[in-house]
Amino acid sequence: MTRDDIRNLMYDYFDGYLPGEESKRVQSFLEEYEDVAEEYRKFGNLLEKLKDLPTGIAVPPSLIDNISDELLSLSVAEYENEKQKKLREISENKEHRWEEKSKKKEKVKSEPKSKETIPAKKISKGSIKLALVLFTIVLAVTTGYFTYNYLNYNLPWNIKAIKGFFQIDNQFTHINELNINQTLTTLDTSVVRVNVPEVGWIDVQPNSSIVLRKGSNNDNEIFLAKGGILLNTQIDNPPLEIITRIATIEDLGGNFSVRIDDNGSVIVTMRNGLANLITRDKTMFLIQGYRCKILSNGAIGIPFHSQTSDVVVEEANLMTTSGITQTGIDKIINAAGYLDGITLWHLLKRVNDKNKKLEIFTKLDELFPKPPGVTQNGILTGNEEMMQLWHKEIEWQI
Amino acid sequence: MAETNVNYIKYLIGLSQRGRKNSFIELCELNLKPVYTLAARTLADKDITDEVVKEVFLSAWRNIKFVRDDISITAWLSSVAVFEIMEELRTRAKRKKNYPKSTESYKEIPYPVKTENEIEKQIIELPELERVILILHDIEGYNANEISGFFGDLTAEEVRRILKIARQTLTEHLTL
Numbered sequence: 001m002t003r004d005d006i007r008n009l010m011y012d013y014f015d016g017y018l019p020g021e022e023s024k025r026v027q028s029f030l031e032e033y034e035d036v037a038e039e040y041r042k043f044g045n046l047l048e049k050l051k052d053l054p055t056g057i058a059v060p061p062s063l064i065d066n067i068s069d070e071l072l073s074l075s076v077a078e079y080e081n082e083k084q085k086k087l088r089e090i091s092e093n094k095e096h097r098w099e100e101k102s103k104k105k106e107k108v109k110s111e112p113k114s115k116e117t118i119p120a121k122k123i124s125k126g127s128i129k130l131a132l133v134l135f136t137i138v139l140a141v142t143t144g145y146f147t148y149n150y151l152n153y154n155l156p157w158n159i160k161a162i163k164g165f166f167q168i169d170n171q172f173t174h175i176n177e178l179n180i181n182q183t184l185t186t187l188d189t190s191v192v193r194v195n196v197p198e199v200g201w202i203d204v205q206p207n208s209s210i211v212l213r214k215g216s217n218n219d220n221e222i223f224l225a226k227g228g229i230l231l232n233t234q235i236d237n238p239p240l241e242i243i244t245r246i247a248t249i250e251d252l253g254g255n256f257s258v259r260i261d262d263n264g265s266v267i268v269t270m271r272n273g274l275a276n277l278i279t280r281d282k283t284m285f286l287i288q289g290y291r292c293k294i295l296s297n298g299a300i301g302i303p304f305h306s307q308t309s310d311v312v313v314e315e316a317n318l319m320t321t322s323g324i325t326q327t328g329i330d331k332i333i334n335a336a337g338y339l340d341g342i343t344l345w346h347l348l349k350r351v352n353d354k355n356k357k358l359e360i361f362t363k364l365d366e367l368f369p370k371p372p373g374v375t376q377n378g379i380l381t382g383n384e385e386m387m388q389l390w391h392k393e394i395e396w397q398i
Numbered sequence: 399m400a401e402t403n404v405n406y407i408k409y410l411i412g413l414s415q416r417g418r419k420n421s422f423i424e425l426c427e428l429n430l431k432p433v434y435t436l437a438a439r440t441l442a443d444k445d446i447t448d449e450v451v452k453e454v455f456l457s458a459w460r461n462i463k464f465v466r467d468d469i470s471i472t473a474w475l476s477s478v479a480v481f482e483i484m485e486e487l488r489t490r491a492k493r494k495k496n497y498p499k500s501t502e503s504y505k506e507i508p509y510p511v512k513t514e515n516e517i518e519k520q521i522i523e524l525p526e527l528e529r530v531i532l533i534l535h536d537i538e539g540y541n542a543n544e545i546s547g548f549f550g551d552l553t554a555e556e557v558r559r560i561l562k563i564a565r566q567t568l569t570e571h572l573t574l
Binding site: 008011012015017039042043045046047049050051053054055056057059060063064066067068070071072074234253272273274395396397398 | 409412413418419420422423426427430431434435438439448451452455456459511512513514515517518519536537542558561562565568569572574
């Protein structure tokens with residue numbers, strides 16, 4: 001092998017691309033030719049540096065905004081496609097229904113008019129066998145269902161006092177387990193962590209009381225009788241519902257708190273994630289950073305961002321308890337910033353006065369320009385589809 | 399990125415898979431630097447890099463539901479980036495075929511990528527094919543067979559030959 005042969009082969013040798021014999025030959029020649037060995041060493045150094053090569057290339061600061069804008073236009077295009085798809089489905093369904101109707105009419109025409117002409121059915125051995133088979137299947141499915149449910153129970157839930165003492169069913173205890181229908185109560189200064197398998201944990205705050213209603217890998221439910229809880233749950237968790245006397249809070253993964261105040265109102269504060277607030281006649285998604293009060297009569301208040309200005313907090317709270325006022329709207333419009341998009345959106349949905357609606361619309365449009373497919377007229381006339389589309393676009397930008 | 403809480407990343411991926419764009423944007427921000435660096439080094443053109451990086455993240459958004467638990471999001475995004483970069487190079491190759499006078503070397507690129515790092519500078523100034531193969535092989539860790547598959551019209555042996563030329567050029571030009 002010449003020097004040039006070795007020079008040519010040393011890269012493949014380094015990468016392990018050479019067969020065994022050839023590899024050994026290159027190795028021995030590398031030991032022999034010092035100048036080639038030096039080249040080989042330099043090349044080794046180069047590869048070492050390339051492994052973790054720091055970059056001196058600057059990312060343009062506007063790029064992330066451009067990506068956001070592209071995503072925004074993409075979502076609008078998706079919305080348009082979805083809309084076209086729905087329209088197609090509706091028209092296809094119409095055609096299908098029309099065909100069915102025509103077929104039925106034809107069938108009625110061809111069917112014998114008198115029932116007397118239809119021969120009476122006789123009970124045969126075959127039908128008894130069929131009934132027995134059906135019965136067995138139903139029995140097997142029912143047994144399977146109950147067995148599956150039983151196997152899915154994740155009970156009892158483990159509990160641990162973080163601070164102070166606690167009671168289970170009004171008895172002080174050292175047992176660190178909570179079972180179905182048991183009530184866990186904390187005292188003035190105690191905090192207890194409840195681990196919900198596969199879901200996350202619930203910290204029961206001082207002077208609070210919860211009842212474990214359901215505990216399985218498919219369904220978890222607690223009743224919050226008084227006080228407050230802090231929750232930390234995973235996004236892909238099995239469902240967890242927090243039931244109160246006036247509302248149900250459906251956990252959709254995140255870090256949030258639920259508290260019942262002295263007036264019996266429920267206050268939900270989202271730090272991260274998403275929750276669904278459900279009352280007798282209303283449902284509302286609460287997004288991260290927002291707080292919302294549900295009054296004891298079941299009315300869902302105006303949500304506001306936890307870090308918004310005092311003016312917005314005060315007016316949103318005031319309008320939640322005493323109803324929407326012109327002054328309140330004006331104050332919120334004047335003080336509103338980017339964090340208040342959802343608050344403005346809710347006001348827009350609830351206000352009836354046309355002029356005020358227009359003022360809120362203008363402010364919201366200034367902060368979060370309405371996406372294509374949403375029109376001023378549509379929003380002012382309360383087009384639900386457009387409202388939802390706008391909400392979606394505000395939500396992901398906050 | 400490695401320092402960022404793994405659970406938080408998983409949480410963001412979960413939210414993105416459920417259609418929450420703000421969580422996806424957060425994922426983009428966390429991975430923007432490595433994706434941008436890879437695209438800028440291989441494409442060497444600032445404007446084209448910006449466009450390709452945008453396309454990488456849009457493509458990632460369309461396919462986020464396919465992200466598995468056992469693979470890191472950075473590695474997944476890097477493979478999406480390689481796919482988009484190769485798409486761009488193939489389009490560029492077609493353009494060159496139709497317009498033979500189009501950009502060939504770094505000096506002719508209208509908006510070249512700028513860097514302060516000497517090694518990176520030398521890599522970016524390599525001819526296109528050498529540059530791409532060297533980055534994919536020696537920085538991104540793909541082997542010659544995989545790279546041959548990306549190009550379609552190059553054999554693994556040709557890839558190794560071009561790689562050798564790129565390495566020799568760098569070894570000669572750099573003080574190591």
